[in-house]
Amino acid sequence: xxxxxxSAADRIREKKKLxxxxxxxxxxxxxxxxxxxxxxRVTVSSIAVKxxxxxxxxxxxxxxxxxxxxxxxxxxxxxxxxxxxxxIAKAEAGESGAAAKAYFDSRLQRPELDRxxxxxxxxxxxxxDVAPQLEQLHLMRRSNEDSLNSMITRLxxxxxxxxxxxxxxxxxxxxxxxxxxxxxxxxxWNYRLDSEELMxxxxxxxxxxxxxxxxRDPSKVKSSGSKSDSGKS
Amino acid sequence: xxxxxxSAADRIREKKKLxxxxxxxxxxxxxxxxxxxxxxRVTVSSIAVKxxxxxxxxxxxxxxxxxxxxxxxxxxxxxxxxxxxxxIAKAEAGESGAAAKAYFDSRLQRPELDRxxxxxxxxxxxxxDVAPQLEQLHLMRRSNEDSLNSMITRLxxxxxxxxxxxxxxxxxxxxxxxxxxxxxxxxxWNYRLDSEELMxxxxxxxxxxxxxxxxRDPSKVKSSGSKSDSGKS
Amino acid sequence: xxxxxxSAADRIREKKKLxxxxxxxxxxxxxxxxxxxxxxRVTVSSIAVKxxxxxxxxxxxxxxxxxxxxxxxxxxxxxxxxxxxxxIAKAEAGESGAAAKAYFDSRLQRPELDRxxxxxxxxxxxxxDVAPQLEQLHLMRRSNEDSLNSMITRLxxxxxxxxxxxxxxxxxxxxxxxxxxxxxxxxxWNYRLDSEELMxxxxxxxxxxxxxxxxRDPSKVKSSGSKSDSGKS
Amino acid sequence: xxxxxxSAADRIREKKKLxxxxxxxxxxxxxxxxxxxxxxRVTVSSIAVKxxxxxxxxxxxxxxxxxxxxxxxxxxxxxxxxxxxxxIAKAEAGESGAAAKAYFDSRLQRPELDRxxxxxxxxxxxxxDVAPQLEQLHLMRRSNEDSLNSMITRLxxxxxxxxxxxxxxxxxxxxxxxxxxxxxxxxxWNYRLDSEELMxxxxxxxxxxxxxxxxRDPSKVKSSGSKSDSGKS
DNA sequence: TATGAATGAGGCTTCATTCAT
DNA sequence: AATGAATGAAGCCTCATTCAT
Numbered sequence: 001x002x003x004x005x006x007s008a009a010d011r012i013r014e015k016k017k018l019x020x021x022x023x024x025x026x027x028x029x030x031x032x033x034x035x036x037x038x039x040x041r042v043t044v045s046s047i048a049v050k051x052x053x054x055x056x057x058x059x060x061x062x063x064x065x066x067x068x069x070x071x072x073x074x075x076x077x078x079x080x081x082x083x084x085x086x087x088i089a090k091a092e093a094g095e096s097g098a099a100a101k102a103y104f105d106s107r108l109q110r111p112e113l114d115r116x117x118x119x120x121x122x123x124x125x126x127x128x129d130v131a132p133q134l135e136q137l138h139l140m141r142r143s144n145e146d147s148l149n150s151m152i153t154r155l156x157x158x159x160x161x162x163x164x165x166x167x168x169x170x171x172x173x174x175x176x177x178x179x180x181x182x183x184x185x186x187x188x189w190n191y192r193l194d195s196e197e198l199m200x201x202x203x204x205x206x207x208x209x210x211x212x213x214x215x216r217d218p219s220k221v222k223s224s225g226s227k228s229d230s231g232k233s
Numbered sequence: 234x235x236x237x238x239x240s241a242a243d244r245i246r247e248k249k250k251l252x253x254x255x256x257x258x259x260x261x262x263x264x265x266x267x268x269x270x271x272x273x274r275v276t277v278s279s280i281a282v283k284x285x286x287x288x289x290x291x292x293x294x295x296x297x298x299x300x301x302x303x304x305x306x307x308x309x310x311x312x313x314x315x316x317x318x319x320x321i322a323k324a325e326a327g328e329s330g331a332a333a334k335a336y337f338d339s340r341l342q343r344p345e346l347d348r349x350x351x352x353x354x355x356x357x358x359x360x361x362d363v364a365p366q367l368e369q370l371h372l373m374r375r376s377n378e379d380s381l382n383s384m385i386t387r388l389x390x391x392x393x394x395x396x397x398x399x400x401x402x403x404x405x406x407x408x409x410x411x412x413x414x415x416x417x418x419x420x421x422w423n424y425r426l427d428s429e430e431l432m433x434x435x436x437x438x439x440x441x442x443x444x445x446x447x448x449r450d451p452s453k454v455k456s457s458g459s460k461s462d463s464g465k466s
Numbered sequence: 467x468x469x470x471x472x473s474a475a476d477r478i479r480e481k482k483k484l485x486x487x488x489x490x491x492x493x494x495x496x497x498x499x500x501x502x503x504x505x506x507r508v509t510v511s512s513i514a515v516k517x518x519x520x521x522x523x524x525x526x527x528x529x530x531x532x533x534x535x536x537x538x539x540x541x542x543x544x545x546x547x548x549x550x551x552x553x554i555a556k557a558e559a560g561e562s563g564a565a566a567k568a569y570f571d572s573r574l575q576r577p578e579l580d581r582x583x584x585x586x587x588x589x590x591x592x593x594x595d596v597a598p599q600l601e602q603l604h605l606m607r608r609s610n611e612d613s614l615n616s617m618i619t620r621l622x623x624x625x626x627x628x629x630x631x632x633x634x635x636x637x638x639x640x641x642x643x644x645x646x647x648x649x650x651x652x653x654x655w656n657y658r659l660d661s662e663e664l665m666x667x668x669x670x671x672x673x674x675x676x677x678x679x680x681x682r683d684p685s686k687v688k689s690s691g692s693k694s695d696s697g698k699s
Numbered sequence: 700x701x702x703x704x705x706s707a708a709d710r711i712r713e714k715k716k717l718x719x720x721x722x723x724x725x726x727x728x729x730x731x732x733x734x735x736x737x738x739x740r741v742t743v744s745s746i747a748v749k750x751x752x753x754x755x756x757x758x759x760x761x762x763x764x765x766x767x768x769x770x771x772x773x774x775x776x777x778x779x780x781x782x783x784x785x786x787i788a789k790a791e792a793g794e795s796g797a798a799a800k801a802y803f804d805s806r807l808q809r810p811e812l813d814r815x816x817x818x819x820x821x822x823x824x825x826x827x828d829v830a831p832q833l834e835q836l837h838l839m840r841r842s843n844e845d846s847l848n849s850m851i852t853r854l855x856x857x858x859x860x861x862x863x864x865x866x867x868x869x870x871x872x873x874x875x876x877x878x879x880x881x882x883x884x885x886x887x888w889n890y891r892l893d894s895e896e897l898m899x900x901x902x903x904x905x906x907x908x909x910x911x912x913x914x915r916d917p918s919k920v921k922s923s924g925s926k927s928d929s930g931k932s
Numbered sequence: 933t934a935t936g937a938a939t940g941a942g943g944c945t946t947c948a949t950t951c952a953t
Numbered sequence: 954a955a956t957g958a959a960t961g962a963a964g965c966c967t968c969a970t971t972c973a974t
Contacts, residue, residue, distance in 0.1 A: 202404075481957090753936060938973100
């Protein structure tokens with residue numbers, strides 16, 4: 001009998017799942033439209049159409065349009081955080097450049113998305129309706145920052161990195177990554193064909209930013225004296 | 234007598250000057266509003282109010298709102314071009330890092346303006362009106378690019394820079410500068426007080442990007458002796 | 467039970483009906499305003515007020531203001547087409563003047579509307595939006611034209627009408643009807659009281675336009691003798 | 700001495716002439732633009748440019764834009780009046796159809812201008828600023844009307860025309876001419892190549908409108924015995 | 933006197949949000 | 954709960970007219 005007439009609790013659970021599914025649908029639709037049409041041209045109506053639901057329903061999930069945007073930002077930041085955490089773990093385990101590498105890779109993996117999020121942030125800053133969510137975003141970032149700080153401090157102590165304030169290192173990295181993302185979309189440059197190689201070059205720069213006393217082309221590093229893992233061999 | 238009764242030509246010249254003054258007033262007003270209120274919140278009406286003129290007058294100077302935006306972009310790009318040209322000249326004269334230095338300095342001199350221009354570009358791309366002006370913008374950039382290419386090629390030949398395609402060098406620089414600008418405004422970072430020092434650090438990174446086989450903290454560079462750690466190992 | 471709890475389909479149908487009602491309301495409001503205030507003085511806003519709805523609602527039914535205008539034209543042309551078709555049928559059945567009569571009657575029945583439509587057409591021609599709808603309008607007219615051509619050709623063959631190209635007949639009719647409509651509104655003429663009789667007179671002219679023996683090339687008229695009843699003398 | 704230093708009166712006369720020339724220039728420019736671009740798209744500014752003068756100067760000649768339009772109408776009506784007067788004179792001299800012929804010819808000579816004037820009238824009616832000029836226009840027309848009335852009355856007395864109220868005759872003519880003009884511009888008709896022949900046909904209809912024995916009250920048409928004037932000849 | 937820069941009312945259209953069904 | 958029709962504030966742009974030079 002249970003299998004035939006699902007309990008009230010079952011039905012509620014079912015409904016919740018459907019509800020959450022729909023929420024994801026909305027986000028996906030919004031994201032797809034933002035990427036394909038540009039932020040300006042996406043309306044709540046078009047999101048609803050793309051998601052295959054009614055416009056009113058969107059407002060059952062998000063109080064305002066801005067909440068959709070901020071949600072996309074949060075989702076993205078979470079994924080960055082996860083990747084970065086893994087990178088930091090690796091770095092702590094000895095691979096000194098791993099954190100920077102992971103960071104670059106995650107941001108450059110979907111540069112169009114990274115860039116979208118940057119632009120969304122510009123839109124939303126000073127929007128009172130999503131101020132709390134933006135605060136949450138900042139908290140996540142600061143938490144990441146703390147982890148980076150600790151890690152970098154240790155690398156400085158071990159003599160791997162230049163002895164400048166720790167945030168110099170990761171902010172320089174952040175800046176380069178930021179710029180690299182924009183680079184993918186700038187229409188002004190002549191050379192854009194070999195962007196993969198170019199990104200490797202830039203990542204190389206990023207990974208070694210602030211390395212003590214040296215820069216090495218990462219593609220040529222095989223054995224070496226400076227890497228921390230040299231001790232392992 | 235001439236001084237008492239100005240000729241018709243004189244009066245026309247006078248009028249033109251007034252007209253151009255007003256044009257500058259509009260641009261200044263628009264710029265101020267963009268920087269203080271955000272691109273979204275600036276209307277033609279608010280620009281007119283800020284400039285102290287009527288709404289219709291704006292349209293005597295600019296055919297569309299977009300033309301004001303693109304004009305701001307062009308003005309800025311011109312100033313960048315001038316600074317860069319001076320830097321390139323210096324670099325040709327022997328100071329190998331001068332071009333990169335000049336470039337960073339000019340972009341970081343008014344980072345809020347640099348950033349505004351970036352965001353304006355995102356807005357305007359795909360706007361059919363102002364397409365010609367955007368093309369002009371790209372032409373300016375490509376011209377700069379050509380100059381950089383020549384210069385970098387020479388530096389590579391002289392063994393100063395890594396032997397990678399020349400544009401790797403300046404695009405990495407561009408990216409870092411781009412990111413550095415954004416960094417000035419990101420609200421997520423804890424440390425922003427000593428941004429001047431930070432920018433010096435980043436500029437240092439930029440200036441030595443791709444230097445052959447080495448990175449040197451610019452503040453510590455005195456004598457050379459590259460690849461210093463090779464001896465240590 | 468069905469009657470108590472209408473199905474979803476029922477409700478949707480109900481809604482659609484309401485929606486279409488509202489559409490008609492907009493058209494009626496627009497029409498009333500055009501007739502009373504003149505095309506120039508009617509704004510979308512005033513239409514909305516007259517229809518008792520919000521300005522934005524108008525745009526749920528019509529993409530542009532022009533689409534309201536073109537819709538009025540199409541509605542009118544359809545009614546003309548119906549009347550004309552009936553007239554042509556009668557004419558085929560033997561009443562030779564019936565088509566012209568029907569045409570005149572239908573255009574003169576609401577001359578103010580007929581005239582409005584003429585003026586709307588002048589406004590809309592060259593409007594790129596609504597170009598498709600105007601094409602549709604022309605198609606309707608050409609279809610009417612074909613019917614008239616066939617009919618007139620037969621009347622010519624039967625010797626009822628002068629043997630000139632068929633379109634001479636109906637274009638002359640069209641012109642006279644067109645002018646008669648304008649006549650109703652010209653404010654320059656003294657006599658407008660007995661316009662009904664006058665319209666009968668004109669309709670009479672229209673009905674006999676091109677009747678055989680009626681028309682003489684003015685350049686060839688010298689003595690008479692060509693009249694149809696000349697055989698009697 | 701007179702020839703060398705023109706008197707004040709001479710100079711004033713000279714100026715007046717220049718002033719009137721300019722007025723004509725404005726009218727010509729406006730007319731050309733109306734015909735080429737459509738009434739809607741002509742601005743005072745464009746008129747000034749076309750006339751080769753400043754916008755402000757236009758307002759030295761005409762108090763409002765509407766006064767330019769009404770002036771075009773008056774000029775046209777005057778030319779019609781002249782032609783018609785000549786036609787009436789001929790008709791009085793015995794050529795019974797001459798007036799109608801003259802009228803048709805003058806209106807169909809520049810159908811685009813005739814039509815423009817019609818549309819201008821629709822625009823201006825109810826415009827308070829040019830009400831006096833419009834009244835003047837109506838006076839001209841009524842004067843023409845009186846002449847026509849006299850003439851037609853005589854033709855009726857002579858048995859040339861049907862004995863219906865005189866204005867039936869000329870209003871029918873007016874209507875047909877009006878329609879013929881529109882016909883020249885309607886885009887819906889297939890056959891427009893041989894418009895000259897067509898216009899002759901229509902003019903023929905117009906010239907014989909209401910000729911005795913031509914018109915039959917359609918409601919009374921059964922058999923007929925026409926050709927009343929044959930006996931007289 | 934001729935000019936054209938300045939003006940601002942007013943038109944069309946968009947779209948986030950609400951709410952009755 | 955889901956819907957989408959309705960709303961109206963707000964934005965961009967036009968152009969007849971004015972007026973200081």
